[in-house]
Amino acid sequence: MADITLEKVVKVYPNGFEAVKEVDLDVADGEFMVLVGPSGCGKTTLLRMVAGLEDISAGTMRIGGKVVNDLGPKERDIAMVFQNYALYPHMTVAENIGFALKLRKMPKAEIDRKVKEAADILGLTEWIDRKPGQLSGGQRQRVAMGRAIVREPSVFLMDEPLSNLDAKLRVQMRAEVSRIQRRLGVATVYVTHDQVEAMTMGDRVAVMRSGVIQQVDDPQTLYDRPCNMFVAAFIGSPAMNLYEATLEAGAGALRLGSQRIELPEAVRVARPTLAGYAGRAVVIGLRPEHLPAANERSDGNVIEGDVELVEALGNELQVHFSIDAERILAEGADNAGEVTLHHGEGVARVDTRSGMKPGSRGRFAVDTERMQFFDASDGLAIRE
Amino acid sequence: MAVADPLAASSAVPAGEPPGGTAPTVVGRHDAFRRRLARLGWSFSAPALIVIAAVTIFPIVYSVIMSFSKVNVSGNGYSLNGLTLHNYSLVVNYGPWRYALVFTVLYTVVTVSIELVVGTAFALVLERMTRGRGLLMAILLIPWSLITVISAELWSYMYDQQYGIIDAIFRAVGLGSPSILGSAAPSIAALCVADIWKTTPFVAIIVLAGLVMLPRDVYEAAEVDGASGWTTFWKITFPLLRPTIALAVLFRVLQAFGLFDLPFVLTHGGPGFATTPLAILGYNVMFQDFLFGPGAAIATTTALLVVIGCLLFLKVFRAQVGSEIS
Numbered sequence: 001m002a003d004i005t006l007e008k009v010v011k012v013y014p015n016g017f018e019a020v021k022e023v024d025l026d027v028a029d030g031e032f033m034v035l036v037g038p039s040g041c042g043k044t045t046l047l048r049m050v051a052g053l054e055d056i057s058a059g060t061m062r063i064g065g066k067v068v069n070d071l072g073p074k075e076r077d078i079a080m081v082f083q084n085y086a087l088y089p090h091m092t093v094a095e096n097i098g099f100a101l102k103l104r105k106m107p108k109a110e111i112d113r114k115v116k117e118a119a120d121i122l123g124l125t126e127w128i129d130r131k132p133g134q135l136s137g138g139q140r141q142r143v144a145m146g147r148a149i150v151r152e153p154s155v156f157l158m159d160e161p162l163s164n165l166d167a168k169l170r171v172q173m174r175a176e177v178s179r180i181q182r183r184l185g186v187a188t189v190y191v192t193h194d195q196v197e198a199m200t201m202g203d204r205v206a207v208m209r210s211g212v213i214q215q216v217d218d219p220q221t222l223y224d225r226p227c228n229m230f231v232a233a234f235i236g237s238p239a240m241n242l243y244e245a246t247l248e249a250g251a252g253a254l255r256l257g258s259q260r261i262e263l264p265e266a267v268r269v270a271r272p273t274l275a276g277y278a279g280r281a282v283v284i285g286l287r288p289e290h291l292p293a294a295n296e297r298s299d300g301n302v303i304e305g306d307v308e309l310v311e312a313l314g315n316e317l318q319v320h321f322s323i324d325a326e327r328i329l330a331e332g333a334d335n336a337g338e339v340t341l342h343h344g345e346g347v348a349r350v351d352t353r354s355g356m357k358p359g360s361r362g363r364f365a366v367d368t369e370r371m372q373f374f375d376a377s378d379g380l381a382i383r384e
Numbered sequence: 385m386a387v388a389d390p391l392a393a394s395s396a397v398p399a400g401e402p403p404g405g406t407a408p409t410v411v412g413r414h415d416a417f418r419r420r421l422a423r424l425g426w427s428f429s430a431p432a433l434i435v436i437a438a439v440t441i442f443p444i445v446y447s448v449i450m451s452f453s454k455v456n457v458s459g460n461g462y463s464l465n466g467l468t469l470h471n472y473s474l475v476v477n478y479g480p481w482r483y484a485l486v487f488t489v490l491y492t493v494v495t496v497s498i499e500l501v502v503g504t505a506f507a508l509v510l511e512r513m514t515r516g517r518g519l520l521m522a523i524l525l526i527p528w529s530l531i532t533v534i535s536a537e538l539w540s541y542m543y544d545q546q547y548g549i550i551d552a553i554f555r556a557v558g559l560g561s562p563s564i565l566g567s568a569a570p571s572i573a574a575l576c577v578a579d580i581w582k583t584t585p586f587v588a589i590i591v592l593a594g595l596v597m598l599p600r601d602v603y604e605a606a607e608v609d610g611a612s613g614w615t616t617f618w619k620i621t622f623p624l625l626r627p628t629i630a631l632a633v634l635f636r637v638l639q640a641f642g643l644f645d646l647p648f649v650l651t652h653g654g655p656g657f658a659t660t661p662l663a664i665l666g667y668n669v670m671f672q673d674f675l676f677g678p679g680a681a682i683a684t685t686t687a688l689l690v691v692i693g694c695l696l697f698l699k700v701f702r703a704q705v706g707s708e709i710s
Contacts, residue, residue, distance in 0.1 A: 053604050073607045080608045083601075088602060088620065089624065090623040100610055103615060147605075
């Protein structure tokens with residue numbers, strides 16, 4: 001078991017493309033670290049660099065305190081689960097799982113014992129003599145896991161291991177992978193583009209964009225206190241509503257299009273630097289669940305919008321509305337499979353009893369305490 | 385209802401929708417349409433099928449019939465007079481045929497094995513090359529692209545006892561001046577060398593095609609699992625290449641068993657019968673000795689042996705890798 005330390009790690013491809021830019025990252029022993037980001041953000045490249053499958057162009061990488069920059073994969077004591085499983089098609093499940101042990105010249109009886117144990121953990125005992133071609137996607141995925149855990153490596157690396165499974169199986173395997181990781185207590189780096197996977201599985205999550213790590217935090221902090229607009233928009237589904245607004249002089253209220261939102265004292269006290277933005281444009285972020293339907297008791301801060309679409313999810317309504325303010329789209333954060341948002345559109349999660357209908361005028365209470373503020377010029381959060 | 389009225393039935397299918405709804409009339413019409421389409425397809429293919437039948441199937445069938453016939457050859461041609469097994473008993477008891485059979489089989493085994501090993505080695509090198517791969521492939525393919533008769537002539541110059549380069553090399557290293565094409569064993573070796581030189585690139589290209597198709601991530605998994613280069617080849621590459629290698633072997637065995645032009649030009653099947661394969665023997669018996677019946681019997685047995693050999697090979701091969709191909 002070991003920790004992983006990356007110091008100013010860089011990957012430049014021969015064609016000059018810089019896939020990973022000066023990444024610093026620490027993964028503690030036993031920690032489940034998720035690398036998440038949109039396609040092409042460099043997360044898989046970074047993982048492959050940890051594995052030793054890609055050269056490190058600059059910087060230092062340590063596994064268990066030892067510099068591994070010039071070591072091949074087999075000298076790094078890692079195990080990897082590949083996106084397409086990469087099982088050996090000509091070997092049985094048992095041979096696949098036991099291959100690494102056989103290469104280490106482990107006695108056959110011991111290999112058999114370990115393979116059986118791994119197969120038990122993963123529920124593969126029945127299929128131990130089958131070849132990968134005869135297995136379902138979920139079973140193949142388990143074999144790939146088995147091949148990794150049987151080695152008892154210092155580090156687990158997983159490259160979107162659940163992306164080829166159907167939705168239901170993915171949820172099931174998500175829990176299973178987490179459980180196995182906790183049971184073995186091995187430092188794990190897990191790459192995914194699925195922010196739900198990232199949030200549910202990671203002890204900590206590193207959000208990447210264009211080769212740069214934006215923020216590394218535990219899932220709740222990432223959700224509650226995103227460091228910039230990209231992270232704010234990437235984490236959470238439906239995405240955070242980001243609007244351009246103007247802070248009034250004295251920073252006591254916001255102008256959101258033709259509407260006005262008053263900022264309570266508490267909000268200003270929590271963010272003293274906000275005062276410096278008085279009279280200027282800022283970007284505000286409101287998560288859909290922080291825009292409940294307004295009722296008679298709602299005091300003061302209510303925004304109104306034209307309801308365009310109502311999606312009934314049973315437990316709540318997702319209301320798509322539009323207001324006359326400029327909607328901000330964080331670049332690269334629109335890959336969560338959501339519909340492209342147009343001007344002024346926002347999403348609110350409201351109570352089913354609110355009875356909002358398309359075509360009506362919706363009134364939403366603004367939870368100013370949980371509102372996020374971002375600098376309109378650089379997109380960084382105004383958190384202090 | 386609509387079924388009873390053809391007009392109403394046709395209007396029930398909206399314009400632009402493909403035929404094949406749920407109404408029974410529509411399904412029936414769909415079947416008729418497909419039958420008409422099939423007839424049209426056959427009629428378009430007919431000319432090609434007739435040509436194939438005339439130039440391929442007819443000669444094969446005719447040669448099989450001939451091999452079982454009493455053939456009378458005279459100044460005006462030949463005639464088939466009744467069935468007999470005599471041709472086959474003649475052939476089986478003919479010494480040169482037995483020799484040619486053994487020679488052809490051994491020649492096939494030896495050349496194909498060497499071509500496979502050398503060709504695979506070439507393919508592995510080519511696959512690793514990042515620069516100059518195209519050029520090297522082009523150079524490698526020159527022997528394969530040369531017409532066999534011409535390459536046979538080139539080799540016969542090189543093997544020549546008076547002015548051949550190989551003879552010169554033998555003399556230079558003090559091995560004297562053996563008559564390479566003048567005695568049995570050296571001429572067989574010379575024939576094998578010429579064949580291997582010519583056909584190895586073909587095997588290399590097929591194996592290379594198989595190599596580039598192998599999944600990259602499986603190799604990465606093996607690397608992570610700690611496999612060395614040698615282990616990776618024997619435990620991963622070779623097993624995964626088996627279907628490709630089988631294909632190469634099949635192609636080559638079919639070709640090698642029908643060996644004709646190379647020895648025909650290079651050694652004329654000699655000295656004696658030393659380099660006479662079944663195909664040349666059959667040709668000689670048929671068109672030099674005008675023994676049409678026995679000649680046809682040689683051709684038929686050779687074809688039969690190849691078919692049996694290939695079927696056996698495929699059976700063994702399928703048993704080995706059948707379950708892996710999902």
